[in-house]
Amino acid sequence: MSETGSGNFEGGCTCREVRYRMTSGPMFVNCCHCRWCQRETGSAFAINAMIESDRVVLTSGAPERIDTPSNSGKGQQIFRCPKCHVALWSHYAGAGEKLKFVRVGTLDEPDRMPPNIHIFTSTKQPWVVLPPGMPAVEEYYSSAEMWPQESLARRKALLGK
Numbered sequence: 532m533s534e535t536g537s538g539n540f541e542g543g544c545t546c547r548e549v550r551y552r553m554t555s556g557p558m559f560v561n562c563c564h565c566r567w568c569q570r571e572t573g574s575a576f577a578i579n580a581m582i583e584s585d586r587v588v589l590t591s592g593a594p595e596r597i598d599t600p601s602n603s604g605k606g607q608q609i610f611r612c613p614k615c616h617v618a619l620w621s622h623y624a625g626a627g628e629k630l631k632f633v634r635v636g637t638l639d640e641p642d643r644m645p646p647n648i649h650i651f652t653s654t655k656q657p658w659v660v661l662p663p664g665m666p667a668v669e670e671y672y673s674s675a676e677m678w679p680q681e682s683l684a685r686r687k688a689l690l691g692k
């Protein structure tokens with residue numbers, strides 16, 4: 532992504548036991564307004580940056596894997612700080628462990644990673660007003676249609692599809 536394509540992105544949990552560094556910008560950033568994300572964050576949406584797992588380097592601590600039900604029925608693995616239990620990233624069944632969905636709010640500078648698309652807007656809180664022209668879909672979308680070519684190439688290199 533042009534806005535976020537370069538530099539390191541540092542982040543971590545609240546107690547600072549777990550610290551990580553993203554070594555590049557993400558492939559794409561989803562802002563998800565589904566009921567599951569609302570419940571899991573206790574908020575109106577979750578912001579997930581999709582990135583190759585090996586581009587997230589742990590610099591401190593060891594997140595704990597918590598198997599958690601997901602909307603798909605296939606489950607997700609949420610990685611949390613073992614002390615303060617803040618969620619740092621997830622793996623989902625589709626792409627598995629090669630792809631991390633990093634929770635953008637755990638970055639030191641989350642402002643540097645704004646969403647590229649809003650998804651599951653069918654359950655968006657009505658007081659959340661999206662900027663005009665912002666890509667938004669009622670449920671999910673096809674990456675082939677929405678992602679920039681550079682990100683699709685990264686995904687293909689990672690997953691072979």
Ligand SMILES: [Zn+2]
Pocket residue numbers: 544545546547548549612613614615616617
């Ligand atoms: Zn912590």
Ligand SMILES: [Zn+2]
Pocket residue numbers: 563564565566567568569577651
């Ligand atoms: Zn969601």
